[in-house]
Amino acid sequence: MTAAAALRASTTLASAPGKVLVVGGYLVLDRAHRGLVVGTDACLYTAVQSQHLGPASEVHALGADDVPIVVRSPQFESAWWRYAFNTATNALTQHASASHDQNMFVQVVLETTLALVNDRTPGGLQARLSEAAAAGAPGQSVGLAIVLAADNDFYSQRATLDRLGLGRSSEALRRIPARAATGTTLGSVHKTGLGSSAAMVTSLVAAVLAHFGVVDKDALRADGQGRRTASTEDVQLIHNVAQYAHCVAQGKVGSGFDVSAAVYGSHVYRRFSPAVLAAAMAKGGGGAAALADATSPRNPGWDGEVSAVAIPPRLVLRLADVDAGSSTPGMVKRVLQWQAANPEPAARLWASLDAANSRIQALWSSLVEAHQADSDDYDRAVDWCAERPSAEWRAGADCAASTTRALLADLVDGMHRVRQLQRGLGEHAGVPIEPPEQTRLLDACMAVPGVCMAAVPGAGGYDAIFCVVLGQGASDAVERLWSGWAEMSVGPLLARQASGGVCLHGPDLYPDLVAGLVLPPPRPSV
Numbered sequence: 001m002t003a004a005a006a007l008r009a010s011t012t013l014a015s016a017p018g019k020v021l022v023v024g025g026y027l028v029l030d031r032a033h034r035g036l037v038v039g040t041d042a043c044l045y046t047a048v049q050s051q052h053l054g055p056a057s058e059v060h061a062l063g064a065d066d067v068p069i070v071v072r073s074p075q076f077e078s079a080w081w082r083y084a085f086n087t088a089t090n091a092l093t094q095h096a097s098a099s100h101d102q103n104m105f106v107q108v109v110l111e112t113t114l115a116l117v118n119d120r121t122p123g124g125l126q127a128r129l130s131e132a133a134a135a136g137a138p139g140q141s142v143g144l145a146i147v148l149a150a151d152n153d154f155y156s157q158r159a160t161l162d163r164l165g166l167g168r169s170s171e172a173l174r175r176i177p178a179r180a181a182t183g184t185t186l187g188s189v190h191k192t193g194l195g196s197s198a199a200m201v202t203s204l205v206a207a208v209l210a211h212f213g214v215v216d217k218d219a220l221r222a223d224g225q226g227r228r229t230a231s232t233e234d235v236q237l238i239h240n241v242a243q244y245a246h247c248v249a250q251g252k253v254g255s256g257f258d259v260s261a262a263v264y265g266s267h268v269y270r271r272f273s274p275a276v277l278a279a280a281m282a283k284g285g286g287g288a289a290a291l292a293d294a295t296s297p298r299n300p301g302w303d304g305e306v307s308a309v310a311i312p313p314r315l316v317l318r319l320a321d322v323d324a325g326s327s328t329p330g331m332v333k334r335v336l337q338w339q340a341a342n343p344e345p346a347a348r349l350w351a352s353l354d355a356a357n358s359r360i361q362a363l364w365s366s367l368v369e370a371h372q373a374d375s376d377d378y379d380r381a382v383d384w385c386a387e388r389p390s391a392e393w394r395a396g397a398d399c400a401a402s403t404t405r406a407l408l409a410d411l412v413d414g415m416h417r418v419r420q421l422q423r424g425l426g427e428h429a430g431v432p433i434e435p436p437e438q439t440r441l442l443d444a445c446m447a448v449p450g451v452c453m454a455a456v457p458g459a460g461g462y463d464a465i466f467c468v469v470l471g472q473g474a475s476d477a478v479e480r481l482w483s484g485w486a487e488m489s490v491g492p493l494l495a496r497q498a499s500g501g502v503c504l505h506g507p508d509l510y511p512d513l514v515a516g517l518v519l520p521p522p523r524p525s526v
């Protein structure tokens with residue numbers, strides 16, 4: 001094996017998609033309700049490599065059982081962290097970082113996944129690493145180099161576009177290099193709401209577990225269409241570990257739809273019962289046994305549901321960030337407070353929203369079926385609607401004669417109903433779920449020919465909007481509306497829907513990530 005081939009073989013590269021919660025915000029917190037989540041082609045990536053990290057004495061004060069780990073996120077200023085994982089105690093210690101800060105999400109994932117590798121593989125982590133060490137010089141400390149990278153859509157590119165003197169358009173965004181430097185720190189970056197922490201956690205979990213053979217590396221590899229053949233059990237293990245680590249790092253058990261989307265891509269989601277994580281997350285931790293039990297794919301406590309769903313053919317998801325800013329945790333808190341204080345009206349509203357959300361899911365399925373049953377009618381209806389604003393779709397004698405046209409018109413009405421109920425929820429709870437500025441923008445989007453859905457995703461607020469459009473003409477037209485919108489600054493994102501979830505790739509596909517694995521000389525401990 002040549003040195004370059006050996007390096008490639010010792011590198012594992014995983015990606016996990018971002019998410020858009022199309023309907024189901026707030027309701028998905030409760031197992032009684034489901035949400036429709038679409039995975040994006042914007043992904044978070046992790047590259048893991050077993051490496052000689054230099055003479056043991058220079059890496060940092062290592063004991064015999066310590067495995068050194070260096071993590072970098074080169075798109076950000078001051079984003080590197082050095083750890084040692086102790087294979088005797090399964091404890092991870094941070095030794096140094098660029099600015100004395102911690103990255104809780106990275107830290108918890110590393111501690112959890114390396115403990116699982118250590119406990120589940122014969123000879124433990126040291127044995128797996130010493131296979132890679134065989135080729136190295138004696139006295140060298142073998143460990144892991146890890147690089148994290150995100151597609152540009154996870155972060156607002158306004159500052160970069162302004163610096164380059166470019167306007168806010170897809171064309172301008174395509175001129176920014178892939179996974180470009182953000183020019184700022186992780187703490188200050190403007191996120192767009194695609195779920196960077198969930199996608200990062202999921203890609204890191206998959207990369208580490210696959211790197212050490214805890215899950216089947218080949219089966220997790222994406223084919224030409226981004227599909228993988230991994231066993232249900234392997235994918236469930238990645239899911240369970242990612243949910244656990246994400247909950248521990250954020251200090252609470254959320255609905256988990258963002259991690260689920262990072263693992264499975266687009267689907268209809270029903271949450272898991274939080275009890276499955278109680279023992280492992282208890283103060284003081286439940287130890288190795290509790291962790292193994294909580295994350296086991298055979299643990300029946302993982303009672304969440306993932307039902308396949310596809311955005312109907314020729315419908316395209318478009319996203320825009322609005323850069324006005326909302327605090328999701330604050331909004332969730334106030335909505336739940338109102339719900340608790342007003343159980344009866346809240347129950348009625350939840351039931352109405354649930355019915356309206358389910359109607360959207362059902363209409364998507366019916367459109368997929370309509371395409372399968374009569375693709376000519378489907379294409380004719382989509383072509384016809386793409387030329388006209390949605391308010392005109394039900395008019396005309398042939399609406400009743402075209403199954404697809406009637407379904408598209410129903411989808412428009414269904415989305416208006418969801419928005420009306422979301423506005424009601426916002427007014428009751430005193431939370432700007434679809435504030436008037438967003439209503440004006442969304443109504444204007446709906447008036448553009450070929451736009452069939454427009455709403456605020458997830459928790460809502462001022463952060464972002466999504467549209468579902470019929471083809472390229474409508475996509476371009478809605479983007480022209482955004483670029484001329486004066487009331488708020490609306491910036492398009494490049495991301496589109498993608499059905500695949502977490503998967504592995506050949507490192508040759510991402511030379512920028514692999515280049516990041518070549519580490520600068522070690523610095524003294526701080």
Ligand SMILES: Nc1ncnc2c1ncn2[C@@H]1O[C@H](COP(=O)(O)OP(=O)(O)OP(=O)(O)O)[C@@H](O)[C@H]1O
Nearest residue numbers: 073103105148150191192193194195196197198200
């Ligand atoms: N590219 C990355 N490199 C390193 N750490 C990252 C990266 N992206 C996310 N993280 C981790 O996730 C944290 C952000 O998580 P937080 O829960 O605040 O955002 P989020 O809700 O996932 O954001 P959004 O949904 O808006 O993308 C960061 O502070 C960091 O710990």
Ligand SMILES: C[C@@](O)(CCOP(=O)(O)O)CC(=O)O
Nearest residue numbers: 021025026254255458459460
């Ligand atoms: C409000 C909530 O239901 C959805 C939040 O979605 P988003 O992060 O705004 O996409 C909270 C949650 O499910 O974690």
